[in-house]
Structures are given as structure tokens and as C-alpha cells.
Amino acid sequence: MDRLRIIGGRRLEGSVRIAGAKNAALPVLAACLLSPEPVTLTNIPRVSDVETMLGVLRTYGVRIERPRPDMLVINAADLAALDTPWDVVRKMRATVLVLGPLLARFGKARVSLPGGCAIGARPVDLHLKALSALGASIRVEGGTIIADAPEGLRGGRIVFGSPSVGATETALMAATLAHGETEIINPAREPEIIDLVECLQAMGADIEGAGTHRLVVRGPTRFRAASHEVLPDRIEAGTYAIAAAITGGFLELTGARLEHIASVAEALERAGARVWPGDRGLIVQGDGRAKAVDITTEPYPGFPTDLQAQFMALMAVADGASVLRETVFENRFMHVPELVRLGADVRLQGTTAFVRGVPALKGAQVMATDLRASVSLVLAGLVAEGETIVNRVYHLDRGYEEIDVKLRRCGADIERIAG
Numbered sequence: 001m002d003r004l005r006i007i008g009g010r011r012l013e014g015s016v017r018i019a020g021a022k023n024a025a026l027p028v029l030a031a032c033l034l035s036p037e038p039v040t041l042t043n044i045p046r047v048s049d050v051e052t053m054l055g056v057l058r059t060y061g062v063r064i065e066r067p068r069p070d071m072l073v074i075n076a077a078d079l080a081a082l083d084t085p086w087d088v089v090r091k092m093r094a095t096v097l098v099l100g101p102l103l104a105r106f107g108k109a110r111v112s113l114p115g116g117c118a119i120g121a122r123p124v125d126l127h128l129k130a131l132s133a134l135g136a137s138i139r140v141e142g143g144t145i146i147a148d149a150p151e152g153l154r155g156g157r158i159v160f161g162s163p164s165v166g167a168t169e170t171a172l173m174a175a176t177l178a179h180g181e182t183e184i185i186n187p188a189r190e191p192e193i194i195d196l197v198e199c200l201q202a203m204g205a206d207i208e209g210a211g212t213h214r215l216v217v218r219g220p221t222r223f224r225a226a227s228h229e230v231l232p233d234r235i236e237a238g239t240y241a242i243a244a245a246i247t248g249g250f251l252e253l254t255g256a257r258l259e260h261i262a263s264v265a266e267a268l269e270r271a272g273a274r275v276w277p278g279d280r281g282l283i284v285q286g287d288g289r290a291k292a293v294d295i296t297t298e299p300y301p302g303f304p305t306d307l308q309a310q311f312m313a314l315m316a317v318a319d320g321a322s323v324l325r326e327t328v329f330e331n332r333f334m335h336v337p338e339l340v341r342l343g344a345d346v347r348l349q350g351t352t353a354f355v356r357g358v359p360a361l362k363g364a365q366v367m368a369t370d371l372r373a374s375v376s377l378v379l380a381g382l383v384a385e386g387e388t389i390v391n392r393v394y395h396l397d398r399g400y401e402e403i404d405v406k407l408r409r410c411g412a413d414i415e416r417i418a419g
């Protein structure tokens with residue numbers, strides 16, 4: 001298992017190319033299962049979650065070409081096995097996204113209940129509810145979801161009490177092959193949803209309302225060959241923006257879009273950093289010690305839960321006390337004990353973290369526990385005195401393309417130790 005060794009105290013300066021969004025690439029890859037025509041995808045991030053999804057697609061006989069590292073041509077014309085066993089889904093929760101497309105196209109699907117980041121219960125009931133609303137019969141037996149719609153899916157009305165990114169994606173994909181009109185009320189409005197809708201539209205789907213509180217899909221779609229460029233990763237962009245702020249640095253985040261991280265930029269500005277759009281993306285300038293700022297995570301366009309851990313690292317060394325409330329997942333503070341090992345002063349009460357900024361953190365051995373938790377330890381290591389070793393770097397590799405290389409190019413003292 002690889003480790004990262006970081007010597008803190010270097011100010012970051014330079015340019016970081018923001019990769020395509022992992023959380024957009026995964027649903028778009030699942031959507032390729034809907035169509036017998038080839039789909040060409042560009043700006044695909046080179047992260048291990050994408051490899052996991054490609055591994056799942058290969059088990060069905062999907063043909064995958066990679067003319068360039070960031071480009072994939074997916075051809076799901078002749079599919080064979082349709083079972084999705086535990087050993088391919090256990091690594092990543094987002095593998096459940098294959099359920100909707102397989103069911104919609106073939107009238108049946110068997111998918112093991114997914115594994116993935118251990119952040120809270122993370123059930124899949126909303127995915128299943130959406131498919132039931134389109135006429136599927138669903139049962140869970142021995143850890144496997146068994147979904148059937150022998151006559152095909154039919155359009156229906158799907159009402160989400162609280163928005164779910166993944167369940168909205170399942171509903172959208174399945175509805176493209178359902179007969180008639182599907183209405184999705186209170187869908188997620190994340191940029192990755194809009195990206196999926198744009199990809200499905202390029203493939204031939206008739207969808208209205210992306211980014212609003214009501215989506216309408218008219219099916220069934222006659223799919224055609226299509227190309228789609230995945231949008232830039234707003235979570236990677238936000239992470240590097242926080243890296244600039246925490247080191248008092250100056251970073252250009254090429255490809256990043258301010259409108260995708262407006263809530264984060266606003267929090268960073270309140271903390272004393274400056275964020276503004278540049279010619280090629282975003283510019284972020286840190287300015288001395290950050291000021292304490294309270295945040296509450298919320299669905300888009302609120303402050304993203306996927307940046308809460310990173311923002312906590314910044315608040316750990318800020319001037320003053322801050323309150324970080326997590327409203328999206330009930331157990332997303334696994335980075336707290338590890339930040340405390342580095343000298344952070346954090347007290348947890350349910351889904352709220354009370355952080356009292358300390359003048360300096362001290363390097364230590366820490367353990368990565370999930371994707372975003374682990375990157376918060378890297379950020380803390382960038383400013384901790386002395387050496388920080390982050391163990392279990394495979395969590396980071398799930399969603400960050402070459403994080404050690406990108407940080408080193410901007411002046412960080414960081415190296416990967418193979419192990």
C-alpha cells in the first residue's frame with residue numbers, strides 16, 4: 001500500500017490542471033450501457049474509480065478503446081453476461097448506477113448491493129423507488145438487487161423527498177428507455193446531473209429541465225452514436241483552492257469554473273483568501289492565516305459535503321473558532337481523529353464539528369479512511385511542522401489524478417513511497 005510523505009511549510013505557487021469530474025464520468029460511463037451505438041468520451045480523469053467502472057462494463061462484454069489517456073470510446077453493442085457480482089461492485093458504491101441502464105435496456109438486472117466509502121448508511125432505497133415508479137418489480141435477496149421489467153419500463157412520476165444525486169441519475173437513465181413521459185420531481189441539481197443530461201441528449205434522449213426542480217424525460221430513445229466532453233471536477237478544483245488558501249499560496253486552476261464552486265469561493269473569501277476567474281480557469285490567492293468561518297454542507301448549490309473535510313483542515317489552523325455542520329451524510333467526520341493526531345482541536349457533537357484554530361499543526365503518521373477524508377490529511381500535512389506520512393493512499397487515488405505530482409509541481413515537498 002503506497003504512502004505519501006509530506007514535509008510541511010512550503011507555500012504553493014503555480015498552475016494545476018483540473019481533471020474531468022470523477023462524479024460525472026461514472027454516471028456517463030454507466031449511461032453508455034443504454035445504447036448499442038458507440039459513445040466517445042473526452043476529459044475522462046485518470047483515477048481508479050473510473051478503472052473500477054470500466055472493469056464493471058468489461059464484465060458485460062462492453063468494448064472499450066482508449067485512443068488517448070483522457071479519451072474513451074465505449075461500445076455496448078453486443079452484451080453478454082448481465083449479472084454484476086459482488087467482487088466487481090464492492091470497491092465502489094457508484095457501481096449501482098449500472099442497475100437502471102441494464103434494467104431499462106434488457107428488462108432485467110442483477111446487481112450486488114454496493115460497497116464504497118464508509119460514510120454513513122448510504123442506502124440505495126431511492127434508486128429502487130425510482131425504478132419501481134417506472135414499473136419495475138424489485139426485490140433484494142442475499143445481498144443482490146433483482147430487478148425485472150419483462151414488458152419494458154413505462155414512463156411515470158418519481159417524487160424525491162430529499163434530493164439524491166445517484167438516484168436522480170438512475171431515474172434519468174432508466175427513463176430514457178421507458179415508454180412515454182417521465183416526470184422527476186425534486187431531482188438533484190448538481191452540475192454532474194446537467195453533464196449526464198447533456199450526454200444523454202447527445203446520445204438522442206429527449207430531456208428537459210436539467211438544473212431545475214423538475215425533469216421531464218420522453219422515451220423511448222432511439223440512441224445514436226455520440227461524443228461528450230466531461231465537465232471539470234469542481235471537487236478537485238475546490239481542494240486545490242483550499243490548498244492555496246492553507247499555504248498562503250497562489251494557484252491557477254486551469255479548467256475550473258467559478259460558478260461550480262461559488263459557495264466554496266464565498267467561504268474562502270470570508271476566510272481571507274481571494275478567488276477570481278482567470279483566462280484559463282480560476283485564480284486563488286491565500287493571504288496569511290485564514291479567519292474562522294462557519295459552514296453548513298448542503299446539496300448543490302450549497303457548500304459541498306465532498307469539501308467539508310478539506311475545509312476543516314483549513315479551519316484547523318485558522319484564527320478563531322468555527323462550526324462545521326454536515327447535513328448530507330450522517331457519518332462524515334472520519335478525518336477528525338486523524339486531524340487531531342496532527343494537533344487539531346476539534347470537538348464533535350452529532351453531525352456538527354466545533355473547530356478551534358491552532359497556530360500550528362505537527363506532522364505525524366495518519367491513516368486515510370475515505371477519499372475526501374484522506375485529502376484533508378494531505379492539506380493539513382502541507383502546513384504541519386515536520387513530516388506527515390499519510391497511509392493508505394489508494395483512497396486518494398480513487399478520485400485525485402496524480403495528486404502528489406500536481407502538488408510537487410507547485411512547490412510542495414511531497415513524495416509517494418511505494419509499499
Ligand code: UD1
Pocket residue numbers: 022023024026093094120121122123124125126127128163164165166167188192305306328329330
Ligand atoms: C454523490 C457523490 C458523492 C457526494 C454525494 C453528495 C458520486 C459518484 N458520488 O453520491 O461524492 O458526496 O453525491 O453530494 O457522484 N440516500 C438515501 N437513499 C438512497 C440514496 C441516497 O437515503 O437511495 C441518502 C444518502 O445516504 C445521503 C443523501 O441521500 O444521506 C445524499 O446522497 P446522494 O446524493 O445519493 O449521494 P451519492 O449519489 O451516493
